[in-house]
Amino acid sequence: MTRFRNKHSARNGWRLRPEKLLHAMRCGVLRAACCAVYLHCCWSSLASFAQEPVSPTTPKVSRLILVVGAPGTDEYAQQFKQWAEQWLKFANEAALDVTPIGLAGATESATGSDKQALQQAIDQNADAAGPLWIVLLGHGTASRNIAKFNLVGEDVSSSELAAWLKPKTSELVVVNCSSASASFLTDLSGPGRVIVTATRSGSESNYARFGKYLSESLSNLQADIDHDQEVSLLEAFLMATSQTERFYEQDARLTTEHALLDDNGDRHGVTGDFYQGIRPVKVPKQGQAVDGLQASRAILYSSPDAPQFTPELAGKRAELERQLDSLRSQKTQLSEAEYFEQLEALLLELAHLYDLAEG
Structure with missing residues (x-):
């Protein structure tokens, strides 16, 4: 079955993985810059018609x-x-x-x-x-x-x-x-x-x-x-x-x-x-x-090297991506400390899901 889902992407074709972003965030100076790049560049939204994933090595058109x-x-x-x-x-x-x-x-x-x-x-x-x-x-x-x-x-x-x-x-x-x-x-x-x-x-x-x-x-x-x-x-x-x-x-x-x-x-x-x-x-x-x-x-x-998300993990990832999108839209309404605190919590969860999918 076709899987319509979001791909986290960044400018110029490179992809910023959650765990790498978190490491940079914890360096202090890079925290705001990295998060701004991440949220500015990613397409963060849950597919409203997301379907159950199929084998990651299979093209996905129904x-x-x-x-x-x-x-x-x-x-x-x-x-x-x-x-x-x-x-x-x-x-x-x-x-x-x-x-x-x-x-x-x-x-x-x-x-x-x-x-x-x-x-x-x-x-x-x-x-x-x-x-x-x-x-x-x-x-x-x-x-x-x-x-x-x-x-x-x-x-x-x-x-x-x-x-x-x-x-x-x-x-x-x-x-x-x-x-x-x-x-x-x-x-x-x-x-x-x-x-x-x-x-x-x-x-x-x-x-x-x-x-x-x-x-x-x-x-x-x-x-x-x-x-x-x-x-x-x-x-x-x-x-x-x-x-x-x-x-x-x-x-x-x-x-x-x-x-x-x-x-x-x-x-x-x-x-x-x-x-x-x-x-x-x-x-x-x-x-x-x-x-x-x-x-x-x-x-x-x-490809066979892509993270293999089970339907359960894919659903959790989609929900986290929806929350990231919502947080991004609220950025101007939050203090800098509140914004980055919530962002870091979501990215930690997302990084954990990728660890599970790649494990």
């Missing part, structure tokens, strides 16, 4: 609808096939419940239409508990404020997909790797949802390469920015956006795609340059909170 669209040419067909194979490998290692659409050997709907097959797959999962992932690999178009993902046969629009998903109230992740896909973010955004698109506007209509780099980041520990031996969706997104930008720079091309991530339901989304490491360093123009918190909880892959 159900996946994988859609490969109309390629148009043999060259694109081969590329989309390679991307899909990465997702299928990822799914196979996790023993996921996968519904492939548009792939060789995929089960067709009663009508033989990929669009109908997609709608049926969504309907079948509308009432299911736990996270549902929908991944769209292919081309897209946008015209007159209508964005579509190109399927074999009739295309599916962002508004149609939004209508099909409206009854879905549990966790939802939609990744649209097609060109001109930005409207899928605005139409699908909502509470408890993580939406990723390959472009930030409908006018970015050239072939999008973001899907290639995202598929290569799924189980790649090189994407583990905070070095905690796990790869989150946020980290995979940031690695993919960085590699996409690098492709255009090295090929001396104008960048024609800018991927977006939205997970706070504000229908705006942010690009990868909002982050340094996995710490947000920009503020959206609209004044909303920076996206990325829920995506940082969606753990795609854990």
Whole structure:
């Protein structure tokens, strides 16, 4: 089952472990500085829809609808096939419940239409508990404020997909790797949802390469920015956006795609340059909170070296992280002595949990 949980992270990609922070705190001079860095840099909040953890060596996605669209040419067909194979490998290692659409050997709907097959797959999962992932690999178009993902046969629009998903109230992740896909973010955004698109506007209509780099980041520990031996969706997104930008720079091309991530339901989304490491360093123009918190909880892959938290320990850790978040929000209301006293108590408990998980 998918585990959505928080990853303590710090600037520039390093991770500050509780016991190391406590040692610095007890040095006196470093106490305030270390605690300020810790609380400023970490995403400290309990996932409101946290699921029971599974084996730490297993990618953690419960159900996946994988859609490969109309390629148009043999060259694109081969590329989309390679991307899909990465997702299928990822799914196979996790023993996921996968519904492939548009792939060789995929089960067709009663009508033989990929669009109908997609709608049926969504309907079948509308009432299911736990996270549902929908991944769209292919081309897209946008015209007159209508964005579509190109399927074999009739295309599916962002508004149609939004209508099909409206009854879905549990966790939802939609990744649209097609060109001109930005409207899928605005139409699908909502509470408890993580939406990723390959472009930030409908006018970015050239072939999008973001899907290639995202598929290569799924189980790649090189994407583990905070070095905690796990790869989150946020980290995979940031690695993919960085590699996409690098492709255009090295090929001396104008960048024609800018991927977006939205997970706070504000229908705006942010690009990868909002982050340094996995710490947000920009503020959206609209004044909303920076996206990325829920995506940082969606753990795609854990290495064998990652701490192995039992469900009981994971629950205790989540509660401590919630208390840390609450304490941070009350910082201005407490004296310095009260703040650091409460902070140290929480960090001691958190360090003890990590000792148990690693023991």
